[in-house]
């Protein structure tokens with residue numbers, strides 16, 4: 001499987017001097033999918049924002065390290081980080097529609113995003129987008145590219161988000177609750193499409209989700225977070241079926257009860 005794509009070691013992150021992540025360590029090998037779970041405020045988004053170098057002015061890595069391949073992300077600045085984000089590390093957000101500009105078409109925003117990293121023609125970018133839509137079994141790619149975000153459903157916008165992240169062929173894809181705002185059938189579609197990306201491109205994926213079903217279906221590894229710490233981390237099967245920690249057991253049971261209810 002080779003060298004890790006991502007290795008986080010003893011990570012500490014603070015917002016305005018207050019620690020919100022403490023001693024977090026995990027490793028992702030190429031092509032693995034990591035599910036990050038835990039209650040609200042446990043630090044899941046902070047972990048992936050730190051890995052993307054997107055903590056904002058209030059946040060800082062105050063201990064440990066995050067390596068993407070051989071690069072220590074925490075030591076990279078401005079231009080070096082910008083080069084990494086997109087072509088190497090992609091990101092899908094919870095609500096792609098809201099993160100896009102409402103008054104410009106999907107196509108225009110896609111071209112602009114790709115041109116920041118690659119000198120390619122509009123035609124080539126369009127062909128690549130159409131090819132990805134094709135792989136995602138979306139028939140009306142042309143219409144999607146000519147649409148404004150508000151003209152598309154939430155599910156369609158999320159699939160656009162996956163296409164926009166994948167068009168630069170990143171090795172590592174971070175997805176922060178990409179299915180949380182969607183109804184169940186559309187959630188399944190989005191999940192299947194991320195799996196397809198891994199199958200086609202060998203993409204390594206770290207996904208934050210509240211949906212244990214998504215984790216069971218997708219993830220090779222699970223990280224369970226609680227109050228800024230990693231309370232359990234291991235192979236999905238082991239963590240889901242033989243959790244070592246009481247907290248993990250309660251988290252899994254709580255979700256199952258809601259589903260059954």
Ligand SMILES: Nc1ncnc2c1ncn2[C@@H]1O[C@H](COP(=O)(O)OP(=O)(O)OP(=O)(O)O)[C@@H](O)[C@H]1O
Nearest residue numbers: 015020038039040041042043044045046047056058
């Ligand atoms: N920009 C910020 N400034 C200050 N504190 C922040 C900031 N962003 C997050 N926090 C705090 O850091 C902690 C972890 O937040 P984070 O968003 O990583 O949790 P989460 O597990 O992703 O939660 P959720 O499931 O609700 O998205 C919380 O206590 C949160 O209030």
